[in-house]
Amino acid sequence: MDFGWSNDELAFRDRVREFIHTNWNGADPEEGDGDESGAWERTRAYQKEMATHGWLTMAWPKEYGGQAASFMEQMIFAEESALVGAPGGAGLVGPTLMIHGTEEQKREHLPRIAAAETVWAQGYSEPGSGSDLASLQTRAVRDGDEFVINGQKIWTSGAHHADWIHVLTRTDPDAPKHRGISYFMVPMSTPGISVRPLQQMHGAHGFNETFFEDVRVPAKNMIGEENRGWYVATTTLDFERSGVGRAAGVQMAFDGLLTSLKQDGLPGGRTLAGPQRHQLAEWAMEGEVGRIIGYRVAWMQSKGLVPNYEASMSKVFNSENLQKGARRAINILGFYGALKPSSPHTVLNGRYCQSYMSTVSRTIAAGTSEVQRNVIATRGLGLPRG
Numbered sequence: 001m002d003f004g005w006s007n008d009e010l011a012f013r014d015r016v017r018e019f020i021h022t023n024w025n026g027a028d029p030e031e032g033d034g035d036e037s038g039a040w041e042r043t044r045a046y047q048k049e050m051a052t053h054g055w056l057t058m059a060w061p062k063e064y065g066g067q068a069a070s071f072m073e074q075m076i077f078a079e080e081s082a083l084v085g086a087p088g089g090a091g092l093v094g095p096t097l098m099i100h101g102t103e104e105q106k107r108e109h110l111p112r113i114a115a116a117e118t119v120w121a122q123g124y125s126e127p128g129s130g131s132d133l134a135s136l137q138t139r140a141v142r143d144g145d146e147f148v149i150n151g152q153k154i155w156t157s158g159a160h161h162a163d164w165i166h167v168l169t170r171t172d173p174d175a176p177k178h179r180g181i182s183y184f185m186v187p188m189s190t191p192g193i194s195v196r197p198l199q200q201m202h203g204a205h206g207f208n209e210t211f212f213e214d215v216r217v218p219a220k221n222m223i224g225e226e227n228r229g230w231y232v233a234t235t236t237l238d239f240e241r242s243g244v245g246r247a248a249g250v251q252m253a254f255d256g257l258l259t260s261l262k263q264d265g266l267p268g269g270r271t272l273a274g275p276q277r278h279q280l281a282e283w284a285m286e287g288e289v290g291r292i293i294g295y296r297v298a299w300m301q302s303k304g305l306v307p308n309y310e311a312s313m314s315k316v317f318n319s320e321n322l323q324k325g326a327r328r329a330i331n332i333l334g335f336y337g338a339l340k341p342s343s344p345h346t347v348l349n350g351r352y353c354q355s356y357m358s359t360v361s362r363t364i365a366a367g368t369s370e371v372q373r374n375v376i377a378t379r380g381l382g383l384p385r386g
């Protein structure tokens with residue numbers, strides 16, 4: 001078994017590092033201390049720079065604005081980006097359109113995503129439908145060549161910045177719940193859409209409630225067939241659960257603490273005790289395992305395979321590792337680690353205080369840990385549903 005990188009891949013990694021080093025200025029909306037709008041502007045400017053260099057959608061075909069690069073190159077870019085907290089590539093709707101979209105839809109939307117002209121939000125969850133997503137109630141009713149949407153979405157990340165939203169609706173209330181759902185693309189500027197912010201405990205405004213009141217959308221904006229939108233949505237979810245970003249986030253948090261401990265020791269002049277060393281050793285081991293699980297998913301994609309329970313394994317293991325890392329850092333740094341970035345006594349710019357709060361959501365977003373374990377148990381291990 002050879003887990004090494006080819007010379008070409010190593011050279012590519014160097015080029016990626018150089019690009020990120022030159023262009024990324026460290027803005028990270030998730031880790032910010034309330035300065036979310038400025039961070040967002042910096043992130044957008046960086047994404048435009050990525051698009052100019054063809055990094056944003058590098059594995060897409062050239063005709064849709066990509067570079068036809070390999071999945072492994074795309075993964076290397078995503079990994080190097082996540083190691084410094086930079087955005088790694090275009091979101092979820094593009095890859096979904098690539099599989100389920102019509103040629104007209106692809107030509108309309110993919111080049112604009114590749115050029116960082118359009119930003120998308122994901123309208124799936126509702127106040128009564130999260131883990132049991134197929135129970136969603138937002139209605140879309142046909143009216144000639146249009147559908148009229150009424151209902152509410154919640155936890156809509158970035159809806160306050162988005163130009164478009166991809167949204168799941170119920171088009172047949174009498175069908176079994178998975179078979180009456182249709183998937184639409186809707187411009188956020190459509191009359192009848194309103195967005196209300198939800199403030200998070202670490203100070204950022206990442207997500208929102210999104211309301212639809214008599215929102216008219218052309219029927220041609222449906223992705224996939226009417227009432228078959230569930231199967232399109234699961235494609236999007238598999239993409240969302242894949243990716244090496246979480247594993248790289250674990251590594252970034254670990255490296256940051258280890259470097260600081262080696263350089264400056266513990267705050268308050270304390271010495272590193274045995275149990276703290278063991279926590280770091282555990283963290284190193286689990287980080288390595290998570291990285292290999294993440295690589296496996298990317299490798300499957302590069303071979304044209306569709307990771308499913310494998311993506312869930314990567315998601316649950318690495319998102320739980322992110323939380324464990326934040327807890328370990330606070331344990332090791334003591335009260336200094338729990339101080340906010342604005343405190344004069346904080347260490348490492350308060351990053352572990354921030355991640356202690358922000359990583360809570362990582363085991364919930366894109367499907368909770370319990371849901372991922374259900375997927376692994378049923379689709380991975382072939383166990384009957386409980």
Ligand SMILES: Cc1cc2nc3c(=O)[nH]c(=O)nc-3n(C[C@H](O)[C@H](O)[C@H](O)COP(=O)(O)OP(=O)(O)OC[C@H]3O[C@@H](n4cnc5c(N)ncnc54)[C@H](O)[C@@H]3O)c2cc1C
Nearest residue numbers: 122123124125130131155156157361364365366367368370
């Ligand atoms: C940071 C963040 C960003 C998000 N962004 C978006 C977004 O952009 N768009 C969007 O549509 N949604 C988004 N979400 C919502 C996310 O998808 C849901 O929060 C998630 O699916 C869980 O749904 P819920 O919150 O309704 O919890 P519930 O489904 O009500 O779950 C509550 C608890 O019950 C457990 N549970 C439920 N069902 C089962 C079961 N069958 N077996 C075992 N345990 C179960 C859950 O694991 C959980 O612990 C985001 C969430 C977060 C935290």
